Amino acid sequence: xxxxxxxxxxxxxxxxxWDGDLQEYNNPLPAWxxxxxxxxxxxxxxxxxxxxxxxxxxxxxxxxxxxxxxxxAGETKTHSxxxxxxxxxxLNQAAAAQKPxxxxxxxxxxxxxxxxxxxxxxxxxxxxxxxxxxxxxCHQAGGQGKVGFFPNLxxxxxxxxxxxxxxxxxxxxxxxxxxxxxxEVLAGEQIDQLANYVAxxxxxxxxxxxxxxxxxxxxxxxxxxxxxxxxxxxxxxxIGAPNLTDNIWLWADVPAAEGSxxxxxxxxGVIGNGLxxxxxxxxxxRLSPEQIKVLTVYVHExxxxx
Amino acid sequence: xxxxxxxQLGLYQKRIPIFTRSVKGPFRRFKTSVLVLAFAIYFLLPxxxxxxxxxxxxxxxxxxxxxxxxxxxxxxxxQDVIWLALLLxxxxxxxxxxxxxxxxxxxGYFCFQTLWTDFFIWIEHKVQGERPARVRLYRQPWNGxxxxxxxxxxxxxxxxSFWTAMSFVAYFAYAPQLVVDFFTGQAAAAAYITVGVLTLxxxxxxxxxxxxxxxxxxxxxxxxxxxxxxxxxxxxxxxxRGEAAHGRAVARAGQRTLAERHEKxxxxxxxxxxxxxxxxxxxxxxxxxxxxCISCGLCIDACNTIMDSFNFPRGLIRYDxxxxxxxxxxxxxxxxxxxxxxxxxxxxxxxxxxxxxxxxGTRGSFDRxxxxxxxxxxxxxxxxxxxxxxxxxxxxxxxxxxxxLISARGIPAGALDLGNFSEITVKPxxxxxxQASVRLSPAQAAxxxxxxxxxxxxxxxxxxxxxxxxxxxPARHP
Numbered sequence: 083x084x085x086x087x088x089x090x091x092x093x094x095x096x097x098x099x100w101d102g103d104l105q106e107y108n109n110p111l112p113a114w115x116x117x118x119x120x121x122x123x124x125x126x127x128x129x130x131x132x133x134x135x136x137x138x139x140x141x142x143x144x145x146x147x148x149x150x151x152x153x154x155a156g157e158t159k160t161h162s163x164x165x166x167x168x169x170x171x172x173l174n175q176a177a178a179a180q181k182p183x184x185x186x187x188x189x190x191x192x193x194x195x196x197x198x199x200x201x202x203x204x205x206x207x208x209x210x211x212x213x214x215x216x217x218x219x220c221h222q223a224g225g226q227g228k229v230g231f232f233p234n235l236x237x238x239x240x241x242x243x244x245x246x247x248x249x250x251x252x253x254x255x256x257x258x259x260x261x262x263x264x265x266e267v268l269a270g271e272q273i274d275q276l277a278n279y280v281a282x283x284x285x286x287x288x289x290x291x292x293x294x295x296x297x298x299x300x301x302x303x304x305x306x307x308x309x310x311x312x313x314x315x316x317x318x319x320x321i322g323a324p325n326l327t328d329n330i331w332l333w334a335d336v337p338a339a340e341g342s343x344x345x346x347x348x349x350x351g352v353i354g355n356g357l358x359x360x361x362x363x364x365x366x367x368r369l370s371p372e373q374i375k376v377l378t379v380y381v382h383e384x385x386x387x388x
Numbered sequence: 389x390x391x392x393x394x395x396q397l398g399l400y401q402k403r404i405p406i407f408t409r410s411v412k413g414p415f416r417r418f419k420t421s422v423l424v425l426a427f428a429i430y431f432l433l434p435x436x437x438x439x440x441x442x443x444x445x446x447x448x449x450x451x452x453x454x455x456x457x458x459x460x461x462x463x464x465x466x467q468d469v470i471w472l473a474l475l476l477x478x479x480x481x482x483x484x485x486x487x488x489x490x491x492x493x494x495x496g497y498f499c500f501q502t503l504w505t506d507f508f509i510w511i512e513h514k515v516q517g518e519r520p521a522r523v524r525l526y527r528q529p530w531n532g533x534x535x536x537x538x539x540x541x542x543x544x545x546x547x548x549s550f551w552t553a554m555s556f557v558a559y560f561a562y563a564p565q566l567v568v569d570f571f572t573g574q575a576a577a578a579a580y581i582t583v584g585v586l587t588l589x590x591x592x593x594x595x596x597x598x599x600x601x602x603x604x605x606x607x608x609x610x611x612x613x614x615x616x617x618x619x620x621x622x623x624x625x626x627x628x629r630g631e632a633a634h635g636r637a638v639a640r641a642g643q644r645t646l647a648e649r650h651e652k653x654x655x656x657x658x659x660x661x662x663x664x665x666x667x668x669x670x671x672x673x674x675x676x677x678x679x680x681c682i683s684c685g686l687c688i689d690a691c692n693t694i695m696d697s698f699n700f701p702r703g704l705i706r707y708d709x710x711x712x713x714x715x716x717x718x719x720x721x722x723x724x725x726x727x728x729x730x731x732x733x734x735x736x737x738x739x740x741x742x743x744x745x746x747x748x749g750t751r752g753s754f755d756r757x758x759x760x761x762x763x764x765x766x767x768x769x770x771x772x773x774x775x776x777x778x779x780x781x782x783x784x785x786x787x788x789x790x791x792x793l794i795s796a797r798g799i800p801a802g803a804l805d806l807g808n809f810s811e812i813t814v815k816p817x818x819x820x821x822x823q824a825s826v827r828l829s830p831a832q833a834a835x836x837x838x839x840x841x842x843x844x845x846x847x848x849x850x851x852x853x854x855x856x857x858x859x860x861x862p863a864r865h866p
Contacts, residue, residue: 196807196808197808202808206823224764226763236775237767237769238769328771329768329771330768383807385767386805
């Protein structure tokens, strides 16, 4: 204790004096702090030599750690360290790891891929990622679509056919769904009759008399619905005309409408206003053939396929 | 030399070197036995062979790249993380349980910091000699002798640290191959980094920092003090007997026998300082219970040796409780377990251990996870039927390929559709994915809230496991 007191009573100054008696205490930094500081200085110098650091002219000093990667154009590039180059190099690695699987995809038929347990796992994971990146904005994350906008891919109804080659065709070339607006050519009364006929086909509550009139109209040359939807109203897959006799609704939001009158009104809206928003973009050229093949199998599995 | 650090104020206290004197006694023997046993297990276990069909022949192997932990006949997968949680829980409860009864027994006898420090002190003792020789060596200026002895000590420490690190790494790769690879520069970078870091940290912790780890770094030592009760047994100095009316005093002529000392009002403590000299954390137990005391019992051995040589009764320093020491007529110290806290910890310990044993004993040969696909929850099909889809993940924990069959209970036959895979074969340690879909008519769907998926390993119907899953329909989600 005596040593402690001695220390606190002794005043260490820098030895300078201003205005006669103004002195400066000398409180040196702790040694561990000073040495840590020196260590950080050395660290910084080592860092400069390895990583990009100083601006120099119009560019910068790149440091010694370079990253080599292959860009999307297939050119091999070497760049001083940066996170973008690092990401591209990582993506190269990931692509190399996936390549054996994509090679297999290219070599196998759809049926072979779908029945191979190993490939099934790959389709489920790689297909999910591809679907999420490219398809989910419209068809939603699980492929459930959105009534009134985008078809549901998880049900058993396929507008253009659910076989592998049909799905492949849809993906490659895209689709354009169209229905004319019948408000322009038919009277409101007639559209009402047609709506009741369509409701009857799906077993929804309807006015029997109007439905009978609608039946005649459906098959007449005035409205000519059967051109596209078929004489049996079951649609035509070759032109993507939907089946009107099932429980699946894409454009008229029948499931959400209240009461049979509401449901008929929803159908009436679609007949009257028509639609030209059923556009699916073509993916040929945007995705590689193997990626489209993976997506074909993935989408096929979503709805059970045909 | 070995003053308590409290006496030294100031923020940046230089470490006061501690030179412990060796001592003989039951506590030293116990500590040595634990040390030998622990070192034998730690250093030899990675070399124990164990024949396996599909993995390296090493009894304990933490196969990180393969995501499995091979422990004798047991293969543990990451999915069994609950066992780790249970183990940690049991370890924590065991610590609380024991600390409440006999104080910091873990610190004093079992902690690896204590074990390695003990071993490093033993090396120091062997190279540099007993305490007085070491103190002399410390004080003498640098010369050839000091250079060789101190340098030699540090060299052996580093070697021990290195082999400690090597042994640690050997748990993570096939040991015989790893050691060869390591010295031929073929081992993985992770091995070199781990060995480097562990060598340095072992050397620093057991050679240089020692008791400072317990005092400044270790949180366990600090929070164990809150578990002490007045009844807790701990290493105590019997101040009433040692100090008596006029305090401790050295045994010189006229105060050498108990009768003479009691007549003069002197305590039984002959102030030989041996208890301080043997203390690995450099405290004086006669100052009372302190947070630095790791409760290693060496001062008890030291004091009993002295008491024996003076023919005084043993136990001036002993395991005792604060309550007993303060009592008017101290009884024989004994473990006081009859408190709600101790019994509670004991029950928790037994329950959790039983659960762990049960869980390991009854684990199936495979793991299964059934996830209902939630986007969308249900699909209305063209004829009005409702379809739900499920993703079934089966992880094979058995030692060989296994085929699994999936069936359903609680829904009509034919409602379950497994697509292209009515059965799936999974490699050991791997997982297989199956997409299952269930299709029910609206009437059935309205009645079905849940059903069971049954996964049966082919040829082992007894190991079948079922999983209850939900069925969603528009009737339940208007």
